[in-house]
Amino acid sequence: MRDPRAIALHLCAWAREELEGQQAALALLERQERAVRDRDLAGMETVSAELGKFAAKGQSRAKRRNHLLGMLAGIWQVPQRALTLGSVVERLGTDGKQLAQLRQELRDGAAQVMRTMRKVGALVAAFRRVTGDVVELLLTDEDGTSLTTGGALVDAEA
Amino acid sequence: MGSFGLDIGLRALLTAKSSLETVGHNISNANTEGYSRQDLHVSAARSLKIRGLQMGSGVNGDMVLRTEDTLLQRRIISQTSLVGRLDSMVVNMGGVEALLGEPGGFGLGGLMNDFFASVSDLSTNPEDAVYRTGMTQAATGLTSQFRQLADELSQLQTEAVDRVDFFTKEVNIRAAQIVEFNQEITKVEATGVTANDLRDQRDLALRRLAEQVDITFHENEQGAVRVLVSGQLLVGPTTVNELRAERDDDGNLELFLQGGTKPVTVGSGEIGGLLEFAESFVPGLASEIDRLARAMIVEANRAHSTGIPQSGGFQNLTGEFALMDQDNDGAVTDELLSAAGLPFELRGGVLHVNVRATANGDLVTHKIEIDPxxxxxGDLIDELNDLPDLAASLDSTGRLKLNASSGHRFDFSRRLNAAPDSAGTFGSGRASTGSALQEPFNLITGSTLDLTGPASSFSITFNSADFDDMSEASASEVAAVINASPGMNTNLLRAVAQGDKVYLQTIGSGSTEGFTIDGGTAAPVLGFAAATAVSGHDTSVGVTISGSYTGEQNELYVFRPSGDGEIGTTPGLQLIVETQDGQPVATLDVGPDYLPGTPLAFADGISASFTFGSLSxxxxxxxxxxxxxxSDTSDVLVALGVNSLFSGTDAGTFQLREDIGADASLLSASSTGASGDNGALLEMMALASEDVQELGQSFSEFYGAVVGGVGFDISSTQNSFEVEQFLVDALDQRRAQVSGVNVDEELVDMIQFEQAFGAASQFIQIINQLYDEVLNLV
Known part of the structure; x- marks a missing residue:
């Protein structure tokens, strides 16, 4: 496959899958936020598991995207790291019109996902810190020794 | 729009953080007494209208509230008072149980047995000095234990009362704490915040207060509680009416609240328990012990007072208890015996007084009727003073004092007079005649009795000044007037009162002795026939009474011959024995078949024997x-404390009579005065097993019932305490379920949350990297 237009069509298909992934990510993040607020332990675990599967799919998509961009870099004799969707659209000229539109949607969607992710991430971090403090309190002996910090494993055969 | 979304997130974050911090607070106070679990109450934040749309604005943490059951809390506080009362009772009653020393033989039961055993020992040989000392030592030990018990019960009571005083101070301290909490809670809650921790502390203070005194409490709208004790205000929203203990005129403890005029009735809490112990349980037991001591004093003294000491009788005796001028008129003698301040009750009955001449043993038994x-x-003293050779008076403290004249002794025993005809009115050989009529004699002033003796004729005139009531003259009054006549001395005559009759006699004996009753206006009134010549006899009848009377009633037997004749000679001669009121008891044949000197039984356990002689x-x-x-059916000797074994009137004053303790020969062991007689001791020994009048059962039964009653009271109080404590524990458990903090559950939750938050963070980080790459690409 040495025709850049054919590769552009594959990039458009990737972009559409990525846009669907963004919607799924947003939905998962919103569910996680609700679970955290509601202290819904089971909900949090379910969402975390789904996020794990979602991340695996995202990495697969990234691999495919990098392959396509690598082929374009070979055709155009440029380093792959120099290629962005914007430079690809520019080099394709009129053939990159559809990809240009998808690029804009991807940009807006990724920004939305990042904002939501920061918010939920901050919420989870705060909860994690307070919960950690409480667990520390519960596991601390009367003499002030914390069970979470006390002792070290020693290789008895050494 | 960006700012609005950020606000929602921030509110949610803060709310969730507060929720977790509340959990942390709960866990920190998991072991804090009285702490109630707290929960963050959340609600949806008010929605906002943005660009025509009603937009939700997230979540709000409204308030942190205690998880509590108010009714349960009230129940616990009320129950706590009950447990406090029972706990206090159980602790104090245990002290009483130890005092009684039963079972174990260290208490009164063993000492009572020792005392009666010592009486039994002495009864086998009443003259034995060692046994006598043994009995006085046993009596000293017994009475000492009674006094010690009374003293220790009194001390327990005093200590309990002192503790009530101490607890009232604690009540005031707790009341002051509650007022402080009231003020702080009111101040905090005025800002719209619920003062959870302060309320928990106030609840705890209320519970502590309830342990000491039963309370009711009400909360006002501002959050302050008013605490009432027996309907009176102890704690207001900002003030305390302090509790104080005072003794009333009768020495009873009363509790008052500051500003109150009516005593506060405390029925529960430790104070309630102490009051019940000090004012009901101990006095009740002390009263029973006093009752036992009084009964022992009365019963033992009843036997001892009519006994005869080793000396054979008394020359002088002084009662223990003073007769008092109760109407404050300056005179004691006008007081009725029933109202003269004596500590023991008298009954209507008779007192027998024996007066014996030490030289010849002549005994005269006198009977005094007593109606309290x-x-x-004054009547009693006069009656005693009327007895020949006995003088009665009151000493400077009002105690009855009796003195026998020189050569005489007296006692109050039931001894038989072995020679009852000391007056010589029964065939004594004297010229003797008795009045045919019996007292009272209806004489009038100026009436006369005309007699002729060996030396002269003379007339005796009766005047009202010589009698209490001349129309009801007694035989002894008439005899006294006759004997006062000079003609009687001149003619060697005398008059004697024997029973209800007057006898006129010559002083000498023999057939040459004689006198004549000439007449006079008094003769028919007295039952003497005019122109009656009376002669003596050369043989005199000797009368001997033997045996021991076993009848249950006091009796006066009158012996008279059926006709004139000689004992052991005259055919058909009989002696008629009657009671004082004329009821026939026996007819004794003393004709030719009677061998003079042979005892003839005529009543329960007693016989009479006669020598030769003439009867008329x-x-x-x-x-x-x-x-x-x-011999004392009136109990006057017990009431006056005359010849007592024990002195005192209750357990606290119970002791062996001091002079008996120093000289055991004063123990009155005999009831007849005969050598080796143990009648009084046998009466005392009978007390060991017989029902006694004052108690309705025997001493040992009564004491056993007292000890058993105390044991039952303690046991039932202990049982009640355990039941009520179980109830409090159950209520506490229920409260723990409602309000307590379960650290284990919280810990498991927290660890799971921590792990979940960790996992969520990791995935978010991965996804963040993915989208970071996408953003860099586009």
């Missing part, structure tokens, strides 16, 4: 025998 509701102190029915020959079952 009619007999005055015409001359109203007679003699009397006092057969005494109880």
């Amino acid at each position: 509701a009619r007999t005055t102190v 029915a015409a001359d109203n020959d007679s003699f009397q025998v006092h057969a005494i079952a109880d």
Whole structure:
């Protein structure tokens, strides 16, 4: 496959899958936020598991995207790291019109996902810190020794 | 729009953080007494209208509230008071149980047995000095234990009362704490915040207060509680009416609240328990012990007072208890015996007084009728003073004092008079005649009795000044007037009162002795026939009474001959034995078949024997025998404390009479005065097993019932305490379920949350990297 237009069509298909992934990510993040607020332990675990599967799919998509961009870099004799969707659209000229539109949607969607992710991430971090403090309190002996910090494993055969 | 979304997130974050911090607070106070679990109450934040749309604005944490059950809390506080009362009772009653020393033989039961055993020992040999000392030592040990018990019960009572005083101070301290909490809670809650921790502390203070005194409490709208004790205000929203203990005029403890005029009735809490112990349980037990001591004093003294000491009788005796001028008129003698301040009750009855001449053993038994509701102190003293050779008076403290004249002794025993005809009115050989009529004699002033003796004729005139009531003259009054006549001395004559009759006699004996009753206006009134010549006899009848009277009633037996004749000679001669009121008891044949000197039984356990001699029915020959079952049926000796074994009136004053303790020969062991007689001791020994009048059962049964009652009270209080404590524990458990903090559950939750938050963070980080790459690409 040495025709850049054919590769552009594959990039458009990737972009559409990525846009669907963004919607799924947003939905998962919103569910996680609700679970955290509601202290819904089971909900949090379910969402975390789904996020794990979602991340695996995202990495697969990234691999495919990098392959396509690598082929374009070979055709155009440029380093792959120099290629962005914007430079690809520019080099394709009129053939990159559809990809240009998808690029804009991807940009807006990724920004939305990042904002939501920061918010939920901050919420989870705060909860994690307070919960950690409480667990520390519960596991601390009367003499002030914390069970979470006390002792070290020693290789008895050494 | 960006700012709005950020606000929602921030509110949610803060709310969730507060929720977790509340959990942390709960866990920190998991072991804090009285702490109630707290929960963050959340609600949806008010929605906002943005660009025509009603937009939700997230979540709000409204308030942190205690998880509590108000009714349960009230129930616990009320129950706590009950447990406090029972706990206090159980602790203090345990001290009483130890005092009694039963079972174990260290208490009164063993000492009572020792005392009666010592009486039994002495009864086998009443003259034995060692046994006598043994009995006084046993009596000293017994009475000492009674006094010690009374003293220790009194001390327990005093200590309990002192503790009530101490607890009232604690109540005031707790009341002050509650007022402080009231003020702080009111101040905090005025800002719209619920003062959870302060409320928990106030609840705890209320519970502590309830442990000491039963309370009711109400909360006002501002959050302050008013605490009432027995309906009176102890704690207001900002003030305390302090509790104080005072003794009333009778020495009873009363509790008052500051500003109150009516005593506060405390029925529960430790104070309630102490009051019940000090004012009901201990006095009740002390009263029973006093009752036992009084009964022992009365019963033992009843036996001892009519006994005879080793010396054979008394020359002088002084009672223990003073007769008092109760009407404050300056005189004691006008007081009725029933109202003269004596500590023991008298009954209507008789007192027998024996007066014996130490030289010849002549014994005269006198009977004094006593009616406590009619007999005055003066009457009793007069009656005693009327007895020949006995003087009665009150000493400077009002105690009855008795003195026998020189050569005489007295006692109050039921001894038989072995020679009852000391007056010589029954065939004594004297010229003797008795009045055919019996007292009272209806004489009038100026009436006369005309007699002719060996030396002269003379007339005796009766005047009202010589009698209490001349129309009801007694035989002894008439005899006294006759004997006062100079003609009687001149002619060697005398008059004697024997029973209800008057006898006129010559002083000498023999057939040459004689006198004549000429007449006079008094003769028919007295039952003497005019122109009656009376002669003596050369043989005199000797009368001997033997045996021991076993009858249950006091009796006076009158002996008279059926006709004139000689004992052991005259055919058909009989002696008629009657009671004082004329009821026939026996007819004794003393004719030819009677061998003089042979005892003839005539009543329960007693016999009479007679020597040869002449008897005359015409001359109203007679003699009397006092057969005494109880020589003091009036209990006047016990009431006056005359010849007591024990002194005192209750357990606290109970002791062996001091002079008996120093000289055991004063123990009155005998009831007849005969050598080796143990009658008084046998009466005392009977007390060991017989039901006694004052108690309705025997001493040991009564004491056993007292000890058993105490044991039952303690046991039932202990049971009640355990039941009520179980209830409090159950209520506490229920409260813990409602309000307590379960650290284990919280810990498991927290660890799971921590792990979940960790996992969520990791995935978010991965996804963040993915989208970071996408953003860099586009």
